[in-house]
Amino acid sequence: MTIATSTLLADGRELIYFDDGATHRPHDAVDTRPLDPRSAGNTGELRYDALTGDWVAIAAHRQTRTYLPPADQCPLCPTTGANLSEIPDSDYDVVVFENRFPSLGPAVGASPSNPEWGTLGRAFGRCEVVAFTPEHNGSFGGLSPERARTVIDAWAHRTEALSALPGVKQVFPFENRGQDIGVTLHHPHGQIYAYSYIPPRSTVMADAARRHFDAHDGTETLLGSILAKETSDGERMVAQGEHFSAFVPFAAHMPLEIHLVPHRHVPDLAALNDAERDELSSMYLDLLRRLDNLYDTPTPYIAAWHQAPLDGLYRPASRLHLQLTSPRRAADKLKFLAGSEAAMGAFINDTTPEQTAAMLREVCAEKKVTHA
Ligand SMILES: [Zn+2]
Numbered sequence: 001m002t003i004a005t006s007t008l009l010a011d012g013r014e015l016i017y018f019d020d021g022a023t024h025r026p027h028d029a030v031d032t033r034p035l036d037p038r039s040a041g042n043t044g045e046l047r048y049d050a051l052t053g054d055w056v057a058i059a060a061h062r063q064t065r066t067y068l069p070p071a072d073q074c075p076l077c078p079t080t081g082a083n084l085s086e087i088p089d090s091d092y093d094v095v096v097f098e099n100r101f102p103s104l105g106p107a108v109g110a111s112p113s114n115p116e117w118g119t120l121g122r123a124f125g126r127c128e129v130v131a132f133t134p135e136h137n138g139s140f141g142g143l144s145p146e147r148a149r150t151v152i153d154a155w156a157h158r159t160e161a162l163s164a165l166p167g168v169k170q171v172f173p174f175e176n177r178g179q180d181i182g183v184t185l186h187h188p189h190g191q192i193y194a195y196s197y198i199p200p201r202s203t204v205m206a207d208a209a210r211r212h213f214d215a216h217d218g219t220e221t222l223l224g225s226i227l228a229k230e231t232s233d234g235e236r237m238v239a240q241g242e243h244f245s246a247f248v249p250f251a252a253h254m255p256l257e258i259h260l261v262p263h264r265h266v267p268d269l270a271a272l273n274d275a276e277r278d279e280l281s282s283m284y285l286d287l288l289r290r291l292d293n294l295y296d297t298p299t300p301y302i303a304a305w306h307q308a309p310l311d312g313l314y315r316p317a318s319r320l321h322l323q324l325t326s327p328r329r330a331a332d333k334l335k336f337l338a339g340s341e342a343a344m345g346a347f348i349n350d351t352t353p354e355q356t357a358a359m360l361r362e363v364c365a366e367k368k369v370t371h372a
Helices: 060-064 145-163 200-215 222-233 274-293 339-344 353-362
Strands: 003-008 014-019 045-049 054-058 094-098 120-122 125-131 170-177 189-195 237-240 244-247 256-262 301-306 321-326 328-330
Touching: 014 145, 094 145, 125 145, 145 170, 145 189, 145 274, 200 222, 222 237, 222 244, 222 256, 237 274, 237 353, 244 274, 256 274, 256 353, 274 301, 274 321
Parallel strands: none
Antiparallel strands: 003 014, 014 094, 045 054, 045 120, 094 125, 125 189, 170 189, 170 301, 237 244, 244 256, 256 321, 301 321
């Protein structure tokens, strides 16, 4: 059982320690840094793009954020005498805290209704950082199953808590791994965004899910139906468990793309039971290790945990799932999102999903010791 201990940082931000069940510690260290109290007035703008119907968060204040600090000044390592980091204690298992340079928040509330050209709101919401381990070098794929389970419990805890904040419409845990895709801190970590609106891609997927649900009189969900088809077809399956299955989707957008789907219709990570969380811990590690073992160097990836929007229309039809993608198309080649993808949203994938699935099935899923 993961144990959560909440505290406040010097500027008033919330920080929560999540301890692996057997190693509970008191965590009474105090943040002694001379930080100015953060202000809700620092919340950025939300602007409505009338051309597309998208909201854009304008977060100019983030330009001063920490960028690839040296290891001895890492803000995610435990605090030492020489490095007063973001994490006051001298040791921890998993930690979640409010981002010091958030693109959303710290103020929370509802985004404007009936927007049109010129509609300006505040970038309400919350941005949190999740440190997966006190070890500076390493990766999620290098964690033990017990530690991965603690991270999953932390994601579930935060999903439930953030979903209850005023105005929040979507809670999104994710990890960007690798400098090639814009990581600004090396220490293994992920993030959680709580949006005051349903983001564009979630809206598209939630619309499709709701249409399918209605067309089947509420007896069948889109992701449930896709899972059944991928399972019976089998060609793109990567891993199958009792509670989850992983496959390369029929129409994969990216050179490496895996969807991990729960067999039970659950809206989010908070709704997973103990047995499901245990299996998820080992299956997720399995997938990350397969990605890393494809080549001699670690594979950059984006791990995106899609959860059901907090919206009465969409929520019943939307199912939790992971979309794990990488732009890597060879040992030394990355796919860049250029004209067709970036400007038109029209993807061209140079690999076939069937070949990618075969490659991922064949590669070793053990932890590779040569990777830092
Ligand atoms: Zn570190």
